[in-house]
Amino acid sequence: MEGQVITVLLRAARARTALEIGTLGGYSGIWIARALGDQGRLVTIELDPRHAAIAKQSFAEAGVGHRVQIRVGAAREILPQISDQFDAIFIDADKESYPFYFHQSMRLLRVGGLLFGDNAYRDGRVADPTDHAPDVEAMREFNRLVASDTRLSSIIVPVRDGLLVGVKLAA
Numbered sequence: 001m002e003g004q005v006i007t008v009l010l011r012a013a014r015a016r017t018a019l020e021i022g023t024l025g026g027y028s029g030i031w032i033a034r035a036l037g038d039q040g041r042l043v044t045i046e047l048d049p050r051h052a053a054i055a056k057q058s059f060a061e062a063g064v065g066h067r068v069q070i071r072v073g074a075a076r077e078i079l080p081q082i083s084d085q086f087d088a089i090f091i092d093a094d095k096e097s098y099p100f101y102f103h104q105s106m107r108l109l110r111v112g113g114l115l116f117g118d119n120a121y122r123d124g125r126v127a128d129p130t131d132h133a134p135d136v137e138a139m140r141e142f143n144r145l146v147a148s149d150t151r152l153s154s155i156i157v158p159v160r161d162g163l164l165v166g167v168k169l170a171a
Helices: 002-013 027-036 048-063 075-081 095-110 133-148
Strands: 017-021 041-046 069-071 086-091 110-120 150-156 163-168
Touching: 002 027, 002 086, 002 163, 017 095, 017 133, 027 041, 027 048, 027 086, 041 048, 041 075, 048 069, 069 150, 075 095, 086 095, 086 150, 095 110, 095 133, 133 150, 133 163
Parallel strands: 017 041, 017 086, 041 069, 086 110
Antiparallel strands: 110 163, 150 163
16 A cells, blocks of 8 residues: 555656665565656665665566666665755665655755655554654654654655655755
């Protein structure tokens, strides 16, 4: 269901370029690449070379491999080197870095572009005031950053573990 929500929104926005932070096996990337259309381009960042290899195979088998660039390495190091603007950015990587990924995404996302953040509920743990685990605190901070940024209009869609969706309104 989450993939279908992303697909509908990307198509509605006529997105043609996307950045994915956290590739894993390529499941979300396939949804994104397909939604971008035949002329679309997905750049995806994966820390683990083994996951990147699996994703590369998955992209090829899905028929979108020629439109996907996999960058292998730490997103914290790769993101500051990127200067392209994207129509959409999907964040689904290490949760402790979500606030950093937010700031980088706002730099790279074009006005009118879509920001997606997976696991916004963190299995419901963000609502537990006694849970101070680093991943939960980072997700709370990410949700606060998005909600308070006047350059965005956002919502958390209650699919799977919560999909944060924002539209960038201003630079």
